[in-house]
Every structure is written in C-alpha cells, then in structure tokens.
Amino acid sequence: MSIIVGSETKLAVSGLTGREGSFHGLRNKAYGTDLVAGVTPGKGSQDVEGVPVFDTIKDAVTEAGANTSMIFVPARFAAPAIDEAIESGVETVIAITEGIPVLDMLKTYWKAKEAGVQLIGPNCPGVLSPGKANVGIIPAQFFDPGPIGVVSKSGTLTYQIGSELKQAGTGNSSIVGIGGDPIVGSDFIDILKLYEADPETEMIVMVGEIGGDAEERAAEFIAAEVSKPVVAYIAGFTAPPGKQMGHAGAIISGSSGTAAAKKEALEAKGVRVGESPTETAAIAVEVLKSL
Amino acid sequence: MDLLEYQGKQLFAKHGIAVPSGEVADTVEEAVAAAEKIGYPCAIKAQVLIGGRGKAGGIKIAKDAEEAREYAGAIIGMDIVGPHGEGPFRVDQVWIEGGSDIAEEYYASVILDRGEKKLLAMVSAKGGMDIEAVAAEDPEALVKVHIDPTREFDAAAARPIVEAAKLADDALDAAADVLVKLAAVAAGEDATLIEVNPLIVTNDREVVALDAKVTIDGNSLFRHEDLAAVADTVDDPQEQMAKEKGLTYVKLDGNVGILANGAGLCMSTLDVVAQAGGAPANFLDAGGGSKAEAIVNALEVIKSDAKVTAILFNIFGGITRCDEIANGIVTASQQIGLELPLVVRLDGTNSEQGLKILAEADLPNLHQEKTMLDAARRIVELAGGAS
Numbered sequence: 001m002s003i004i005v006g007s008e009t010k011l012a013v014s015g016l017t018g019r020e021g022s023f024h025g026l027r028n029k030a031y032g033t034d035l036v037a038g039v040t041p042g043k044g045s046q047d048v049e050g051v052p053v054f055d056t057i058k059d060a061v062t063e064a065g066a067n068t069s070m071i072f073v074p075a076r077f078a079a080p081a082i083d084e085a086i087e088s089g090v091e092t093v094i095a096i097t098e099g100i101p102v103l104d105m106l107k108t109y110w111k112a113k114e115a116g117v118q119l120i121g122p123n124c125p126g127v128l129s130p131g132k133a134n135v136g137i138i139p140a141q142f143f144d145p146g147p148i149g150v151v152s153k154s155g156t157l158t159y160q161i162g163s164e165l166k167q168a169g170t171g172n173s174s175i176v177g178i179g180g181d182p183i184v185g186s187d188f189i190d191i192l193k194l195y196e197a198d199p200e201t202e203m204i205v206m207v208g209e210i211g212g213d214a215e216e217r218a219a220e221f222i223a224a225e226v227s228k229p230v231v232a233y234i235a236g237f238t239a240p241p242g243k244q245m246g247h248a249g250a251i252i253s254g255s256s257g258t259a260a261a262k263k264e265a266l267e268a269k270g271v272r273v274g275e276s277p278t279e280t281a282a283i284a285v286e287v288l289k290s291l
Numbered sequence: 292m293d294l295l296e297y298q299g300k301q302l303f304a305k306h307g308i309a310v311p312s313g314e315v316a317d318t319v320e321e322a323v324a325a326a327e328k329i330g331y332p333c334a335i336k337a338q339v340l341i342g343g344r345g346k347a348g349g350i351k352i353a354k355d356a357e358e359a360r361e362y363a364g365a366i367i368g369m370d371i372v373g374p375h376g377e378g379p380f381r382v383d384q385v386w387i388e389g390g391s392d393i394a395e396e397y398y399a400s401v402i403l404d405r406g407e408k409k410l411l412a413m414v415s416a417k418g419g420m421d422i423e424a425v426a427a428e429d430p431e432a433l434v435k436v437h438i439d440p441t442r443e444f445d446a447a448a449a450r451p452i453v454e455a456a457k458l459a460d461d462a463l464d465a466a467a468d469v470l471v472k473l474a475a476v477a478a479g480e481d482a483t484l485i486e487v488n489p490l491i492v493t494n495d496r497e498v499v500a501l502d503a504k505v506t507i508d509g510n511s512l513f514r515h516e517d518l519a520a521v522a523d524t525v526d527d528p529q530e531q532m533a534k535e536k537g538l539t540y541v542k543l544d545g546n547v548g549i550l551a552n553g554a555g556l557c558m559s560t561l562d563v564v565a566q567a568g569g570a571p572a573n574f575l576d577a578g579g580g581s582k583a584e585a586i587v588n589a590l591e592v593i594k595s596d597a598k599v600t601a602i603l604f605n606i607f608g609g610i611t612r613c614d615e616i617a618n619g620i621v622t623a624s625q626q627i628g629l630e631l632p633l634v635v636r637l638d639g640t641n642s643e644q645g646l647k648i649l650a651e652a653d654l655p656n657l658h659q660e661k662t663m664l665d666a667a668r669r670i671v672e673l674a675g676g677a678s
Contacts, residue, residue, distance in 0.1 A: 076513055101481055101511035102403065109408050110440050125609075139609040139640060154555020159639060160607045160663070180554065182405040182483070209555055212405045235558040238543075238565040239574070259562075276563050278664055 002129035002174045003149070003194040003201075004092060004118065005033070005068065009133045012037040012060035012090070014081050015072030016048050024072065024096075024137050025051075031140050033133040037064040057088035068092040070126070070135050075099035078122065082108050086117045094135050095121035095185070105183040112185055119185025125155035125177035138175060146171025148284060149195035151188055152207035153180045153214075157235060157277060161207060164281035170288060173201040180209060188218035196226050202291055203229045205284050206271075208262055210236035215262040223269040229287050232266050232273045233280040234259045292507045292522050295338040297386040299503025302480055308472045309499045313388030322363035323356055325387040331355055332390035335362045337382040342504075343374040349382065352390060359387075374421075391501060395459055396489035397466065398422050401438070401473040403483040410438040410477055412449070412470055414456040418489035432456075444474045465498035466490070480518065481511030529573070529596050536588040538575060545570025547674045548593035548602035548631075550586075552577045552611045560605045563663055569671035572599045577611070586619025591627055601632040601674035605663055606639070613637040613645030621652045632673040634658045636666035 011028065015021035016038025026049060029035040037060035038048050044055035052064060060066040069085035071078055071093065078097040085093040086108070093112065100122045112119040120127060126136010131145040137155070142163040150172055152158040158175060165171065176191050178184050188206060195201045204226070208215040215234065222230050237259040263273045272287070274280025294302070300310040313329065315338070316322035326333050337349030344350050349371050351362035363385055370379035396419030404411040415433045417425045426433045434456040438444050449467040458466050473485050484506035491501050512519040533540030539554070543561075547569045551557035554576045561571045573596065577589055593602055606616050616637060623629065633656055637645045649657060658673070660666035 075510065099510045101514075102483060102508045103478065103481055103511070106403070106408060106410075106440060137610055142639065152555075154553060156551070156553030156607050156609060157555035157559055159609050160556060160559075163607070163638065182403065183408055207555070209558060214406070217406060233559075235555050235562060238561040238571060239558055275566060276664060277559060278662065 001198050001200045002132055003191070003198050004120065004127045004129075004174060004176060005133040005135045006129050007132050008067075009135065010034050010036045010065050010067045011070060011135055012039055012054075012057055012064065012066035012068070013070045013072060014039040014057060014085065016040065016051065017043050017046070017053060018072060021072035022048055025070070028134050028136070031134040033135060036060070037066050057085050057090065061089045066090060068094065068135060071095040071097055071122070073097055079104035079108050082119070082122070083111055086112050086115050086119070090117065092118045093120070093185070094124070094126050095119065096124060096126055096136055097121075098123035100181070102182050105181065109183055109185060120176065121179040121184060123181045124179030124184070125158070127174060127176050128172075129174045130172055136177065138177065142166060143175060144171030145173075147173060147200065147202035148288065149173045149198065149201040149204045150175040150207070151191040151195070151204065152177055153209050154207060154235065157207055157233075160277045161205065161233065161281050164278060165284060168281060168285045170285060173198060180211075182212060187214045189221045192218060192221060192226055192230070196228060201228065203231070203284065203287055205280065206230055206232045208232065208234045210234075210239050210259050210262075211257050213257060216265040219265040219269040219271060222271055229291070230271050231280060231284045231287055232271050233277060234262045234266075234273060292509050292512075292518070293340045294503070294505040294507065294521065295340065295384070296336065296503050297338060298521060299485075299505035300500065302476055302482075302505060303472075303500050303503055306472050306476050306479065308469055308476075309497060310503070311388040311391055311499060311501070313386055316363065316385050316387060317367075317383065319360060319363045319367060322367070322385050322387055323359050326353055326359035327356060329387055329389050331359075333359065334388050334390055335359065335366060336386045336388070337366050337369065337371060338384040338386050339371050339380040339382055341371060341373040341377055341380050344371060346374070347371045391491060391499060392494040393489075393491045394494050394496070395462065395492040397456075397458060397491070398425070398433070398488045399466070399470060399473060399490045400484070400486040400488075401470070401477050402485065404437065407437055409440055410474065412436050412438055412452055412474070414452050414458070414466070414470065416457050418491075422488060438474060444471060446471055459492060461496055462492045462498055469498055469500070476505070480505075480515060481508045482506060483508050529592055532595060533575070533592045536592065538585070538589055538592060539578065540592055541574040542596065543571050543573055545572045546598050546600045547670055548572045548596065548599040549605070550575045550577055550589050550593065550602070551605040552607065556605065556607055560603065560663065560667070563667040564603065564670060567664075567667040567671045569667070569674055572596055582615055583619035583622050586616055587623040587626060590623045594627070594631065599631065601634070601670055603666060603670040604633065604635045604637075605666060606635075606637050608637070608639030608641060608645075610640075612640050613642040614648060617645035617648035620657070621648065621654070624652070624654050629654060629656050632656050632658065634660055634666050634670045634673065636660045636663060
C-alpha cells in the first residue's frame with residue numbers, strides 16, 4: 001500500500017502538450033507511473049511520445065481508463081480545468097498549478113467535496129509513492145520506499161527532509177505535498193486519516209508553515225484519532241508579521257497563525273517538533289527505531 | 292495586497308455602498324483646496340496600511356481652512372506606528388472627506404475563513420472600537436455567520452445576521468443591504484478581507500461606511516486591471532527592484548542576505564540563520580527552475596541593501612539544477628562583482644556539477660558548506676554582529 005497514488009494509478013495529464021506538462025508528465029512515466037492520456041482541448045487525436053491526447057478528461061476516462069487527473073494548466077484557466085476533472089469520473093485530482101485565485105478555489109473545493117473526489121493542491125508538488133508511482137514534480141531520486149508517511153505544505157523543504165531520511169537509511173510510504181495556498185483540496189487532517197489507515201505507514205512526518213490554522217486543527221485531530229507517532233516541523237519563526245490590517249483573521253481561528261503558536265499547539269498534543277529540517281529527520285529516525 | 296482606506300471606499304462606491312465623498316491629496320496645498328471644495332467640518336485622514344491611525348494623531352477634524360492647513364501639514368510626512376509596534380509607516384497621502392453626524396457606530400466584515408473554506412460575515416452593534424477586544428470581552432456582541440458557498444447571499448440571508456447583532460430596527464434593511472454588497476465586493480473584486488469599522492448610522496438614519504479595510508487576492512490581479520495598477524506602487528527600493536525583476540522578496544531588518552529556492556526552504560533558512568545567532572536581511576525565493584539570469588538579478592537586489600554584510604545561498608535542487616545556480620553565481624561575479632562574503636550550499640539535482648563549476652571558478656569571497664546548519668553557522672561568523 002501507499003496512499004493516493006500507486007501501482008493502480010492510471011494518470012491523465014491536463015496540459016501534457018505544454019512545456020512543463022510534457023517534461024514532468026513524461027518524467028512521471030519514466031519513473032513507472034502508468035500515464036494513459038494527455039488532455040488538451042482541440043488537440044484530441046494527437047499524441048505526446050506515444051501517449052494519446054484527448055479533448056476532454058471525460059474522454060480520457062472512458063477511452064483510456066484514467067482514474068487520476070493531474071492539472072498542469074496555466075493559473076487563469078486552471079480552476080475550470082479542475083472542475084472539469086472533478087466532473088469527469090476520476091477518483092483523484094492533483095493540481096500542480098500555482099497562482100489560482102483563492103475564491104475560485106473556494107467554489108472548486110466544495111464541488112470536489114460534493115462529488116467525493118480527492119483533490120490535492122493546488123500550488124503543490126504532487127504525490128510520490130516511492131517505487132510505485134510519481135504524480136507531480138517531486139524529484140524521486142531523494143526518496144526510497146519505507147515506513148514513513150510525509151505530508152507537507154512546502155516542496156523544497158520536503159525534498160530536504162526526504163533526503164536526510166534517505167541518508168539515515170530509511171524511506172517513505174508516500175510523500176504528499178498538499179500545497180501552501182489558503183484553500184487546498186486536502187488539508188493535513190485528510191492526509192493523516194489516510195496514513196492512519198495505511199498498513200505500510202508506521203509513522204508520519206508533517207511539515208507545516210506559517211498562516212492559517214491547519215496545523216492547529218491537525219494537532220487536535222492527532223490527539224483524538226491518530227495512533228501512529230507524528231513528528232512535525234514548522235517553517236517561518238522569523239517571518240515578518242506582515243502589514244496586518246484587519247484583525248478578523250485571528251478572531252476566526254483563535255490562533256495567530258504564527259510558527260510559535262503552531263509549535264505550541266502540536267507539542268501540547270504530544271507531537272515532537274524539530275527545530276530544523278535536520279533535527280526533524282533525526283527525531284523521526286529515533287522514533288522509528290523505538291517502534 | 293492591502294488597499295488604502297480611500298481605495299477601499301472607491302470599491303465600495305462602485306458596488307453601491309454609501310461612503311462620504313472626498314478627495315485624496317499628496318500635498319498641503321492640495322489638501323486645503325480639497326477641504327475648501329468639500330466644506331467644513333471635514334476629516335483629514337492619513338492614508339497608511341495600519342490600524343490605530345486616530346490614536347496616533349493621523350485623523351483630525353478641521354473647522355476651517357486654517358485648521359485644514361495646520362492638520363494636513365502635521366499629518367503628511369508623519370510616521371505612524373501600529374498598535375502592536377508595526378512600522379513606522381510614513382504618511383504620503385491624506386484623504387479629505389466631509390464630516391459625518393454619527394448616531395450609531397457598528398462593525399461589519401466579510402472575510403475568507405481558510406479553515407472552514409467559506410466566507411464569514413461578522414456584524415456587531417459595538418463598532419468604532421477595537422473589534423478584537425469586543426470579541427474577547429463580549430463574544431455574544433459579535434455575530435459570526437458563514438456564507439453558504441452553494442447559494443446566493445441575498446437580503447433574506449443577510450437580514451437574520453443583522454437582527455442577531457441587535458442593530459437599531461430602522462437600520463436593519465440598510466445594514467443587511469450593506470452586508471450583501473460587501474459579499475458582492477468579495478466576489479466581484481476577489482477581496483479576501485473587507486472590514487468596515489465603523490459602519491455608522493447618521494442622524495438622518497442613513498447607513499454609511501466610514502472606514503474601509505480591504506485585502507485583494509494577489510493571484511486575481513490578472514482580471515482586475517485597475518487594482519493591478521495599485522499593486523505596482525511599492526515603497527521600499529529593494530522590494531520595487533525585486534518586483535521589476537519578477538522575484539519574490541521581502542525586506543527584513545538584519546544584515547545576512549539570503550537566497551533559497553522555494554518559499555518553505557527559504558523560511559526555514561531564515562529560521563536556521565536566526566537560531567545560529569544571525570539576523571536575516573531579507574526573504575528571497577528564487578523559485579523553482581531558477582536559471583542563471585535569475586541568480587544575477589537576485590544578487591543585485593540583495594546587494595543593493597546597504598545593511599547586508601554577507602550573503603547565504605541555500606539551494607536544494609529539485610526542478611532547480613545546481614549547475615545552473617553555480618553558473619549564475621560565476622556570471623554574477625563577472626557582471627556585478629562579489630565584494631561581500633558569499634556562503635553557498637548546493638544539494639540535490641546536479642549538485643556535483645555545480646560544486647565543480649564553483650571550485651574551478653575559484654572565486655575569492657566564496658565559501659562552500661555541505662549542510663544547511665553548517666552554512667548557517669558560517670554565514671553568521673562571516674557577517675559579523677547584526678547592524
């Protein structure tokens with residue numbers, strides 16, 4: 001097992017005919033991901049290095065059996081493309097595109113919920129299940145198969161921690177980049193649930209950063225629902241507080257959204273929080289050995 | 292992106308929310324001319340992106356031209372420090388508007404609740420004061436209702452909210468109408484925060500927005516040309532330069548210049564440098580797939596901050612290739628010079644080629660470190676005490 005992507009994944013890439021989409025889509029294929037289709041309106045019947053291209057995601061589902069959609073479409077066209085994927089019949093939609101207007105994502109989020117589709121991202125590096133499938137832009141060479149599930153808001157920071165885990169001789173069941181946008185399809189809690197149920201995952205590393213209250217909510221959820229050990233890292237202790245205008249944000253969540261507040265919330269629920277990526281990887285290895 | 296009060300009020304007016312009419316002025320002469328046109332008494336209000344302007348002396352009521360001149364002279368150019376020590380913010384502009392008779396002062400806002408993934412409407416009869424304090428001391432006085440994203444938010448949906456907030460009976464219809472229009476500002480202008488404090492009822496029982504705090508989603512500017520023009524004005528010279536070069540840069544107070552790839556790794560780098568006893572001068576995310584030219588641009592921006600005494604590059608190559616970064620550093624040393632000590636940590640994709648390029652170039656002020664922690668310790672040694 002692993003979560004979200006694996007050997008059963010049949011991938012359709014929206015934007016496969018574009019520069020970024022073809023580079024990463026074909027890289028995912030080379031890793032072993034079953035890339036069954038590309039999708040670009042008006043380019044149906046073409047192919048990208050042997051991968052058939054369809055006009056719609058629905059065609060990719062019915063004609064090529066796609067069950068997972070990856071969105072590599074420019075920001076201003078991305079929300080409609082995600083909506084199309086949600087309605088196409090795929091189980092999972094992974095949106096890599098960054099810069100999508102947040103109120104577009106608000107509408108799209110609820111469409112995905114309603115349809116029961118697992119939406120990851122946007123503005124995320126995707127999901128990698130080492131040795132099985134890679135959907136997105138995560139450089140797979142820094143990750144080996146293993147028992148640690150990773151869930152992260154940040155791309156490069158995850159590569160840093162993954163590479164330290166690999167050097168320490170361990171690896172990952174899956175690496176899920178949920179994205180750092182204000183509204184993402186899946187939050188920490190959604191992914192923690194999947195790792196808790198995944199028999200290959202023995203422990204979880206969670207990488208958060210300033211803003212919002214997803215980490216605080218995750219802390220509550222971990223205390224109530226997660227039996228596997230969780231180790232966390234939070235980035236942004238020295239980030240400037242910003243030119244805050246209204247104070248309404250703090251009123252809603254009851255949290256300031258600072259790194260310190262998140263660390264405190266997690267530690268209060270027994271989650272160990274590393275001071276640096278290096279220390280976080282070291283704690284994870286120590287916890288794993290004690291299991 | 293945060294809007295100034297008058298820019299927010301212009302958006303309100305566009306969506307049919309009543310605001311006092313007024314004019315913006317950059318100089319004392321313009322301010323007096325505007326006051327003469329508007330009539331007395333008029334309010335002269337500092338335009339800065341921080342709360343607590345009134346307490347700081349940034350809002351005055353002028354009774355005549357002499358007072359308008361005196362107050363505009365005092366406010367234009369003053370430095371305002373926020374209630375939590377933010378800033379100081381220099382006042383470059385004032386907004387002059389007609390004085391209002393105030394019978395009641397309310398609070399109304401529509402903001403994005405990221406946790407619940409919905410817009411949240413908040414209304415209180417206790418406006419005109421610090422709403423955080425109201426929420427803490429008298430939580431029932433602040434009514435909070437999420438807006439159903441799948442249905443239209445109309446007067447029928449807004450009315451129960453203003454009723455629950457116990458606003459005056461004869462102001463309920465107008466207040467509900469304002470709330471509907473605030474939600475329309477959110478949807479129409481891609482605003483993620485709209486706060487009106489106070490929302491007043493005048494002696495004539497008109498409901499008027501006396502203040503406006505509006506935050507626009509930066510990702511949406513491609514479809515708001517008018518707002519995109521506002522976003523182009525940046526005060527800080529380094530931030531302006533970075534913007535022109537398409538880099539994500541935030542200026543901080545310290546002396547250690549920092550470049551990393553990816554926002555998360557960059558924030559983490561700032562943290563690790565601070566833990567090692569250093570003071571970061573900036574946040575600069577070179578982005579994924581950084582090319583040599585971006586590195587030259589980034590170094591130029593970092594170096595243009597006179598406080599910087601040493602520079603740290605922390606790169607973990609994923610899509611970004613370390614050989615590209617190394618070529619960028621060599622090019623930059625030829626084009627703009629590297630007088631300051633530079634610590635470089637390259638890991639990830641093509642790091643061996645990158646390290647080789649740097650070793651062969653043998654640049655005088657360049658120091659290499661293998662890990663993020665070693666790089667942080669080294670840069671703090673080289674940067675000297677925080678300036």
